[in-house]
Structures are given as C-alpha cells and as structure tokens.
Amino acid sequence: xxxxxxxxxxVSAVGVHTEKLLHESSSKFQSIKVFETTGxxxxxxxxxxxxxxxxxxFVYHELLSHLALCAHPSPAQVLVVGGGDGGCxxxxxxxxxxxxxxQCEIDEAVTRVCQxxxxxxxxxxxxxxxxxxFADAVRYVREHPATFDVILVDSTExxxxxxxxxxxxxxxxxxxxxxxxxxxxxxxxxxxxxPEVVRGLFAAVRPLFRHVHPYMGFIPTYPxxxxxxxxxxxxxxxxDIRGEALDALDARYVNAAVATGxxxxxxxxxxxxxxxx
Amino acid sequence: xxxxxxxxxxVSAVGVHTEKLLHESSSKFQSIKVFETTGxxxxxxxxxxxxxxxxxxFVYHELLSHLALCAHPSPAQVLVVGGGDGGCxxxxxxxxxxxxxxQCEIDEAVTRVCQxxxxxxxxxxxxxxxxxxFADAVRYVREHPATFDVILVDSTExxxxxxxxxxxxxxxxxxxxxxxxxxxxxxxxxxxxxPEVVRGLFAAVRPLFRHVHPYMGFIPTYPxxxxxxxxxxxxxxxxDIRGEALDALDARYVNAAVATGxxxxxxxxxxxxxxxx
Numbered sequence: 245x246x247x248x249x250x251x252x253x254x255v256s257a258v259g260v261h262t263e264k265l266l267h268e269s270s271s272k273f274q275s276i277k278v279f280e281t282t283g284x285x286x287x288x289x290x291x292x293x294x295x296x297x298x299x300x301x302f303v304y305h306e307l308l309s310h311l312a313l314c315a316h317p318s319p320a321q322v323l324v325v326g327g328g329d330g331g332c333x334x335x336x337x338x339x340x341x342x343x344x345x346x347q348c349e350i351d352e353a354v355t356r357v358c359q360x361x362x363x364x365x366x367x368x369x370x371x372x373x374x375x376x377x378f379a380d381a382v383r384y385v386r387e388h389p390a391t392f393d394v395i396l397v398d399s400t401e402x403x404x405x406x407x408x409x410x411x412x413x414x415x416x417x418x419x420x421x422x423x424x425x426x427x428x429x430x431x432x433x434x435x436x437x438x439p440e441v442v443r444g445l446f447a448a449v450r451p452l453f454r455h456v457h458p459y460m461g462f463i464p465t466y467p468x469x470x471x472x473x474x475x476x477x478x479x480x481x482x483x484d485i486r487g488e489a490l491d492a493l494d495a496r497y498v499n500a501a502v503a504t505g506x507x508x509x510x511x512x513x514x515x516x517x518x519x520x521x
Numbered sequence: 522x523x524x525x526x527x528x529x530x531x532v533s534a535v536g537v538h539t540e541k542l543l544h545e546s547s548s549k550f551q552s553i554k555v556f557e558t559t560g561x562x563x564x565x566x567x568x569x570x571x572x573x574x575x576x577x578x579f580v581y582h583e584l585l586s587h588l589a590l591c592a593h594p595s596p597a598q599v600l601v602v603g604g605g606d607g608g609c610x611x612x613x614x615x616x617x618x619x620x621x622x623x624q625c626e627i628d629e630a631v632t633r634v635c636q637x638x639x640x641x642x643x644x645x646x647x648x649x650x651x652x653x654x655f656a657d658a659v660r661y662v663r664e665h666p667a668t669f670d671v672i673l674v675d676s677t678e679x680x681x682x683x684x685x686x687x688x689x690x691x692x693x694x695x696x697x698x699x700x701x702x703x704x705x706x707x708x709x710x711x712x713x714x715x716p717e718v719v720r721g722l723f724a725a726v727r728p729l730f731r732h733v734h735p736y737m738g739f740i741p742t743y744p745x746x747x748x749x750x751x752x753x754x755x756x757x758x759x760x761d762i763r764g765e766a767l768d769a770l771d772a773r774y775v776n777a778a779v780a781t782g783x784x785x786x787x788x789x790x791x792x793x794x795x796x797x798x
C-alpha cells in the first residue's frame with residue numbers, strides 16, 4: 245500500500261510501511277486508525293501518532309509494567325492510567341499476586357477498536373481480574389486514595405487530554421492513591437526530541453517521592469527510538485527490583501540485567517532527569 | 522526544504538527534515554550528500570543511507586571508541602577501520618595515552634567532503650597523531666600483524682564494499698593485527714530490523730576471541746534507533762572498563778553507569794548475540 249509517517253515537531257519522522265487500512269474512526273477525543281503493515285504486524289495510531297505496532301509494543305509494555313511489579317514485594321491492586329490498548333493489563337496479569345487491575349482510559353473507543361483489531365495486545369482485558377473504567381483518570385486517581393500497590397501511567401503525548409498527566413498535581417494525587425510501599429511508573433517521552441518534557445516531568449515529580457529514578461528503553465516506532473520512563477516510590481528503589489522474578493517471566497525485553505541496565509542512563513539524559521534520589 | 526527519508530528493507534523508515542542540500546557527488550564507491558537540516562545539524566548520507574547527523578553522532582562515536590579505550594590499560598596505537606567522517610578519530614584523540622591513530626578508509630572522497638562540510642566531526646583528522654590511509658581495510662589489517670592496541674570497526678552496512686567487514690576471515694585478521702591485550706569493537710546493526718546480521722556477526726566472531734560481548738546504544742537516526750556493538754578481546758572483558766576514566770571524559774553519552782548498562786541487553790537481543798564468553 246503506502247508509507248505511514250509520523251512527523252515529529254517538523255524535525256524528525258518515523259515511517260512504517262503499511263499494507264491495508266483495517267479501521268478508521270473518530271471518537272469524541274481523537275481519530276483512531278489500525279493498519280496492517282508489511283513488517284510490523286498491526287499498527288495503531290491516534291491522531292496520526294504511532295501508539296503501538298505489534299513488532300515492538302512488547303518493549304514499552306514490559307518496561308512500564310514489570311520493573312515496578314517486581315520491585316513491590318507482592319502487588320495485589322494495580323491501576324493502569326490510560327493504556328486503552330490493553331498492553332499493560334496483559335503484562336500485569338502475568339504476576340500471580342495481582343488480584344485486580346483497573347484500566348482507567350478516557351476513550352472507550354480505543355479499547356473497543358483494539359479488542360476487535362489487535363487481540364494480541366488487548367486480549368487480557370477480558371480476564372475476570374481486569375476492571376475497565378472509561379473515565380478521566382485525573383479524577384479517578386483523586387477519588388481513590390490509598391488503593392493501589394502499583395500505578396502505571398500509560399499516557400499519550402503531553403498535548404490535549406494527556407497534558408495533565410505530566411504535572412505535579414496529578415503525581416501528588418498518584419502518591420495519595422498508592423498504598424504503603426506503592427510504586428508508580430510513567431512513560432516520559434524522548435530525551436533527544438522532547439528534552440523539555442523529560443526535564444519538566446522529573447522536576448515536577450522529584451519533590452513528591454523519596455525515590456525518583458529515570459530509566460530508558462529501545463522503542464523503534466516512537467520518535468528517536470529512545471524512550472524515557474519514570475520510577476517513583478517512597479519505599480521502593482530500583483535496587484529492590486527482584487532480578488530473578490524478571491528472569492522468571494521469560495519475557496522478550498526485561499531480564500535481571502535490564503533491571504539495572506535500564507537505569508544506567510546516557511550522560512545527557514541523566515542530566516535532563518536530575519540526580520536520582 | 523523537504524524530508525529526507527531512509528527506507529529500510531521496505532518495512533521501516535527514518536526521516537530527517539532538511540533545509541538545504543550543501544553537497545552532492547559520486548565517488549568511485551558511492552554517492553555522497555551533505556544536507557543542512559532543521560533540527561539535526563548537518564546530515565551525511567552515503568548511497569542515500571544516513572551515516573551521521575550532528576545531533577546524534579556523539580552516541581555512535583563515543584560508544585564505539587571509549588568503552589574499548591577505557592578497557593585497555595594504556596592504548597597507544599589505534600586503528601579505525603572505515604569511519605571516513607573522522608568521528609572515531611576525534612574521540613580516540615581524547616585519550617592522552619594514544620600516540621597514533623590510523624584511519625583506514627576505502628573512500629577518500631568521504632573524508633574530504635566531511636573535512637569541508639562537517640568540521641565538528643572531521644576536525645580531529647588534522648591532528649599530528651592521526652594518520653590517514655585511503656585503502657581497503659581488509660588488506661591493510663592483514664598486512665599489519667601485532668600492531669594495534671585497539672581497533673574500532675566503523676563500517677557501513679554489510680552490503681557492497683563493507684560486506685567483508687562482517688565475516689570470520691576479517692575478524693581473524695583483526696585478532697592477528699592486535700598486540701597482546703588488544704581489543705576490538707565493531708558496529709553491529711539493529712537487532713530489531715537486521716537480526717540476521719547481529720546473529721551472523723556474533724556467530725562468526727565468538728570462536729575467535731576469549732571474550733565476546735554485545736552492547737547497545739540509542740541512535741535516533743539509524744534504523745530502529747537501537748544499535749548493537751561488538752566488544753571482543755582475548756585479555757580484556759567489559760569488567761575491565763574503568764568507569765572513572767569514562768566519567769573523566771565528561772562525555773555526552775558514556776559514563777561509569779553506561780560501562781555496565783550498555784552490556785545489559787534486552788532478552789531478545791541477548792538471544793541473537795549468543796551467550797557472552
């Protein structure tokens with residue numbers, strides 16, 4: 245068929261060769277498309293930005309989920325903020341201690357499209373331990389204090405509805421929504437192309453938690469392919485991540501070596517995120 | 522002006538927005554172009570493949586150079602195979618123990634174009650410690666046994682003239698060109714989009730050296746943004762990399778944490794490269 249390009253800030257682009265447009269719709273919040281691609285499996289875009297491809301979504305979903313879940317001694321209650329595609333839920337359900345995972349996504353249409361067209365990612369949403377909430381996560385988090393052991397912030401870019409998910413108010417509410425020993429991880433954009441987002445997020449979150457650490461992973465279809473994540477907790481630090489638990493997942497990305505390696509940031513990215521505490 | 526795209530294997534693409542074509546020529550070996558870009562500084566392409574941009578070339582050149590140079594107790598004689606742009610030489614010259622660095626590039630035109638249009642990268646080539654050789658590196662390496670402390674294989678993709686630089690014969694000659702305690706590093710393509718190259722290179726090199734280790738770095742303008750490198754030596758292992766020497770470089774990418782973190786490969790990439798030895 246043709247090339248799909250995501251152009252980023254007028255300076256860089258990522259391209260994925262597509263075979264067929266399988267779905268196209270407009271929800272109350274955004275345009276939603278699913279393509280069959282030549283080499284990336286299926287591709288989901290929101291407002292023409294790549295959300296995931298089946299080739300590399302494992303990197304994002306494993307990194308956002310498992311490091312936090314393996315740093316907590318026994319996560320039972322988990323919240324996914326955003327993440328309407330279901331990829332984080334799929335990974336969370338691999339942890340036997342999890343009793344309930346809530347996916348709080350503002351746009352139900354994203355979830356329904358993924359359930360129909362990308363079942364390899366959304367399949368876990370039918371699990372009885374998964375509770376689907378279609379609502380504004382900012383309000384949901386505020387209304388559920390002391391509820392969750394782990395919160396995964398799987399947001400879109402900090403423009404439009406997701407902008408609030410990068411601020412100090414939201415992360416203050418996140419902290420209150422955690423139970424003792426709780427941990428939050430969040431996606432934090434590209435240190436090459438969105439350094440101001442990385443800097444702003446860490447500056448906002450650092451005063452809120454005792455431990456705040458950046459980590460990174462390789463995500464080919466996101467701008468720059470280099471993605472930052474945030475790990476924050478009052479009790480747990482990256483040193484608490486149980487490497488043997490990561491190895492036992494037999495995952496495609498995370499393993500015991502990555503538990504420390506992902507936190508070994510390049511100098512320029514470490515400078516953006518400030519000193520770990 | 523317009524977008525420059527490198528399309529990779531008909532499945533993925535990287536795009537860089539350009540302002541102006543500064544240079545275009547055809548050498549005996551390849552087409553050479555230099556663009557002024559909107560957000561990446563200057564861009565060098567060979568046969569329409571991205572060789573470097575000024576935004577992210579530091580990642581590639583620092584990773585290929587400094588880990589080997591800081592694993593060797595006192596590198597004096599260094600060879601850069603390929604690397605006609607001069608980026609590796611620039612990094613090598615930051616090590617005071619280096620007495621001579623030979624850049625053996627098959628295509629003199631690449632070096633001359635970079636000296637004229639990308640002096641931020643090629644500037645070090647005028648240093649008196651640098652010796653420029655324009656010749657086939659396969660033959661040069663074979664004819665210089667027991668000569669170098671560190672060899673950096675800065676090749677293009679394994680097609681055309683660079684294909685031989687990914688084989689067992691060449692790395693056998695590399696091993697013989699090293700002095701006792703010598704170390705070689707090489708670029709090793711993308712584990713996402715060229716897994717067969719990663720697998721083939723490590724399978725070829727593993728029997729030749731006592732220590733063979735893969736490592737990785739974030740390079741936004743290369744296909745997938747995730748790049749593999751090879752570290753091999755009979756004496757030195759990654760555990761010998763002096764973290765304090767990396768920190769002392771005050772570099773933009775490498776630091777003491779990266780000295781171990783870069784070797785912490787994602788599970789799927791570790792599988793491609795085989796078990797470290």
